[in-house]
Amino acid sequence: MSSRQTRLASLRAEIAALETLSQPVGEVLPFGDARVDGRLPGGGLALGRWHEFAGEGLELETAAAGAAFAARLAAPLTGRGALVWVLRRDDLHAPGLAGLGFPADRLIQVCARDEAEALAVLEDALRTPGVAAVFGEVEAVSLTAGRRLQLACESGSATGFILRRRPFGGRDRGDGTGSAAATRWSIASAPSQPATDEPGLGPPRWRVSLERCRGGRTGGWLMEAWEDDDAPHSLRVVAELGDHRLAPEAEFKLAG
Amino acid sequence: MPNWAITVWRRKQSSSSPVDAPAGPFALVASDRGVRKLYAVDAAATALGLYPGQKAPDAMALVPELVSAEADPVGDLAALDALVDWCVRFSPAVAADPSDGLFLDITGVAHLWGGEAAMLDDLLARLAAAGIAARGAVAGSAGASSALARTGPDRSVVENGEEAAAVATLPVTALRLEPGAAAQLARLGLARIGQLAALPRDQLARRFGPATLTRLDQALGRGEEALTFRRPATPWFDRLAFAEPISAPEDLARVSRDIAEALCRRLETEGRGAGRFELCFHRLDGRGERLAIGLSLPGRRADAIARLFAPMLETVDPGFGIDAVTLAADRVEVLDQRQAQLDSLGEVELEEGVAPLVDRLTNRLGEERVWRAEAYPSHIPERAVARRPPLTVRSGADWRVDRPRPVRLFRRPEPIDATAPIPDDPPVQFRWRGQLRRVRRAEGPERLAEEWWRRPPGETEPGHVRDYYRVEDETGARYWIFRAGLYSAGVPAKWWLHGLFG
Numbered sequence: 001m002s003s004r005q006t007r008l009a010s011l012r013a014e015i016a017a018l019e020t021l022s023q024p025v026g027e028v029l030p031f032g033d034a035r036v037d038g039r040l041p042g043g044g045l046a047l048g049r050w051h052e053f054a055g056e057g058l059e060l061e062t063a064a065a066g067a068a069f070a071a072r073l074a075a076p077l078t079g080r081g082a083l084v085w086v087l088r089r090d091d092l093h094a095p096g097l098a099g100l101g102f103p104a105d106r107l108i109q110v111c112a113r114d115e116a117e118a119l120a121v122l123e124d125a126l127r128t129p130g131v132a133a134v135f136g137e138v139e140a141v142s143l144t145a146g147r148r149l150q151l152a153c154e155s156g157s158a159t160g161f162i163l164r165r166r167p168f169g170g171r172d173r174g175d176g177t178g179s180a181a182a183t184r185w186s187i188a189s190a191p192s193q194p195a196t197d198e199p200g201l202g203p204p205r206w207r208v209s210l211e212r213c214r215g216g217r218t219g220g221w222l223m224e225a226w227e228d229d230d231a232p233h234s235l236r237v238v239a240e241l242g243d244h245r246l247a248p249e250a251e252f253k254l255a256g
Numbered sequence: 257m258p259n260w261a262i263t264v265w266r267r268k269q270s271s272s273s274p275v276d277a278p279a280g281p282f283a284l285v286a287s288d289r290g291v292r293k294l295y296a297v298d299a300a301a302t303a304l305g306l307y308p309g310q311k312a313p314d315a316m317a318l319v320p321e322l323v324s325a326e327a328d329p330v331g332d333l334a335a336l337d338a339l340v341d342w343c344v345r346f347s348p349a350v351a352a353d354p355s356d357g358l359f360l361d362i363t364g365v366a367h368l369w370g371g372e373a374a375m376l377d378d379l380l381a382r383l384a385a386a387g388i389a390a391r392g393a394v395a396g397s398a399g400a401s402s403a404l405a406r407t408g409p410d411r412s413v414v415e416n417g418e419e420a421a422a423v424a425t426l427p428v429t430a431l432r433l434e435p436g437a438a439a440q441l442a443r444l445g446l447a448r449i450g451q452l453a454a455l456p457r458d459q460l461a462r463r464f465g466p467a468t469l470t471r472l473d474q475a476l477g478r479g480e481e482a483l484t485f486r487r488p489a490t491p492w493f494d495r496l497a498f499a500e501p502i503s504a505p506e507d508l509a510r511v512s513r514d515i516a517e518a519l520c521r522r523l524e525t526e527g528r529g530a531g532r533f534e535l536c537f538h539r540l541d542g543r544g545e546r547l548a549i550g551l552s553l554p555g556r557r558a559d560a561i562a563r564l565f566a567p568m569l570e571t572v573d574p575g576f577g578i579d580a581v582t583l584a585a586d587r588v589e590v591l592d593q594r595q596a597q598l599d600s601l602g603e604v605e606l607e608e609g610v611a612p613l614v615d616r617l618t619n620r621l622g623e624e625r626v627w628r629a630e631a632y633p634s635h636i637p638e639r640a641v642a643r644r645p646p647l648t649v650r651s652g653a654d655w656r657v658d659r660p661r662p663v664r665l666f667r668r669p670e671p672i673d674a675t676a677p678i679p680d681d682p683p684v685q686f687r688w689r690g691q692l693r694r695v696r697r698a699e700g701p702e703r704l705a706e707e708w709w710r711r712p713p714g715e716t717e718p719g720h721v722r723d724y725y726r727v728e729d730e731t732g733a734r735y736w737i738f739r740a741g742l743y744s745a746g747v748p749a750k751w752w753l754h755g756l757f758g
Binding site (some may be wrong): 063064069071081082084091094097098100104105113117121124129132158188189190191192200201202205236 | 293505608609610611612614616617621625626627628629630631635637640641646650655656660661663664665666667689691696697698699726728730731732733734756757758
């Protein structure tokens with residue numbers, strides 16, 4: 001190995017150490033599919049961290065797909081402790097969450113008056129012992145706010161699921177590239193496909209792309225809701241998407 | 257308080273103008289059915305033989321130097337109300353006894369003054385310092401204390417069970433009787449309460465009315481009396497009085513912690529916790545600055561309670577100083593019998609972590625901003641959720657998951673322009689928020705009729721139904737849309753978007 005390569009390797013290791021914030025990945029929540037878990041450090045969604053979920057277009061205003069996806073993803077954590085959902089607009093419909101297998105009547109819902117208050121409540125909830133999962137709907141998480149959330153996660157035991165959501169009619173305030181989140185996901189709904197050519201709707205599908213992942217690799221998948229008691233949660237990977245921006249076109253043609 | 261109306265008038269005069277109150281005989285005058293009558297007379301006028309209810313011209317003829325002013329019964333009542341608020345520093349349970357009295361329920365609080373007599377002395381001394389002439393009595397029943405305060409020896413303290421003996425020599429007029437009954441008793445020569453009590457009960461009720469018997473029983477401590485207390489009587493009350501008035505914010509924080517510790521120690525020894533605490537800072541000028549906090553789970557941790565009060569202390573205006581602070585606990589219950597509300601949470605985590613979190617959020621954001629959803633038996637989507645305080649015991653009502661419901665439900669359905677070529681079919685496309693969406697797949701309808709029992713009879717009609725469809729557009733986004741009303745030819749159907757599935 002030449003000296004240049006050695007130096008490169010050592011620099012890479014240094015970067016990896018910096019990226020994981022120098023802590024080893026603790027407990028993880030596996031997706032149960034090597035295609036996803038293989039890209040995440042530790043083989044699953046890191047617990048005790050916070051993860052960011054965003055959408056595009058109108059989804060960034062409604063955060064419906066993101067909420068459904070995060071609720072399904074967090075379902076295995078719900079038995080571990082209290083659940084908190086911090087909102088700016090209280091349009092979260094508990095019967096809908098209950099339909100996803102989420103214990104909606106145990107969820108503590110908090111409606112914050114503004115962005116700063118939402119972040120403060122999130123931080124407080126993440127810090128609290130006995131809280132298993134904290135969901136938050138905020139417009140953007142600045143680098144400082146992100147670090148504060150991360151510190152709160154570390155002093156508590158909760159995992160944060162932050163949905164990026166802008167107020168109705170508001171303008172997008174940038175994508176927050178300097179995020180301190182452990183992972184950043186982009187969630188978009190995808191056309192469903194009923195098993196046979198039945199009328200009606202098939203199980204919901206999402207175009208899921210892992211846009212940023214500390215200590216791991218990015219990727220894109222087509223996931224589907226899947227009711228199976230043995231699976232860790234009600235999501236399964238239908239296909240891996242090479243480039244998630246091209247994929248929906250192909251998918252649409254297939255669906256006819 | 258004898259001559260309450262005059263006391264109030266004098267206080268008003270002295271606050272509006274520094275001129276001395278009239279020294280001579282003075283009376284307040286009111287019109288009673290067109291006749292000017294004396295409403296209240298002061299001590300000087302009483303000495304000259306004037307009495308309330310006397311016709312004003314007669315009084316003027318008898319005592320030409322009488323000074324009079326217009327009576328203000330409504331203002332007197334308002335002043336009595338203000339005095340009730342002031343008295344909360346002695347006991348949280350204070351009730352007005354119109355038109356000139358006050359009841360304080362001092363159950364369990366007298367020990368803070370070192371006994372009932374000392375407490376009464378303190379109360380009367382403070383009233384006197386404020387220029388209010390008052391008489392008082394402590395007794396086991398409201399009726400007895402009222403009779404003693406008005407006509408008995410001043411500052412008498414009667415032990416429980418001795419009310420009958422204490423009031424026996426008092427005049428029957430002290431019984432708060434109806435005027436008719438009082439006049440009849442006077443005609444029959446029954447002047448003392450003891451004489452009345454010696455009569456057979458059934459005759460008493462028949463001749464003077466059941467109200468007389470009730471009043472007699474109340475005075476003798478045999479009957480219950482329902483008083484309209486400003487706050488329910490509670491033994492869970494503590495008080496700190498200061499020799500020097502305080503006003504510095506750090507002092508307020510310190511005394512709120514001290515008083516919380518004092519009350520929590522008592523809660524601790526009895527194995528109880530409270531769900532609500534009300535802190536009141538009593539200012540020198542008689543006003544009270546009140547703060548209240550609620551706990552999601554009954555508790556008795558003084559530091560936690562003081563911490564919840566801490567951010568509110570800056571709203572307290574100490575005025576010229578605060579000379580007393582009181583803390584009352586409400587919703588007191590035995591802590592050991594509480595059931596674990598969150599089954600997956602350990603007791604310690606709940607008490608150390610989640611419950612304080614909920615308290616912090618509830619007290620900072622307000623009760624209506626922190627909640628837990630619970631299934632409510634209604635098929636109308638917007639009514640299917642009831643909001644409960646977090647950490648309350650679950651009712652056990654289950655969510656209905658047989659029908660798909662959206663993750664986001666708009667508070668108000670949003671109108672959409674839908675194109676539905678076939679009646680009773682979902683639309684093929686619709687426009688929502690300026691974007692055209694082609695429907696790729698649809699499910700439905702699910703017909704939800706209005707809850708006819710919630711409307712007045714005759715206003716229900718079959719048109720108040722909604723046909724809900726679950727539709728998916730080309731991008732896979734799922735919407736919950738409905739058509740309002742039944743289809744009728746020639747009338748364009750109205751479509752609404754009510755929610756979004758994820």
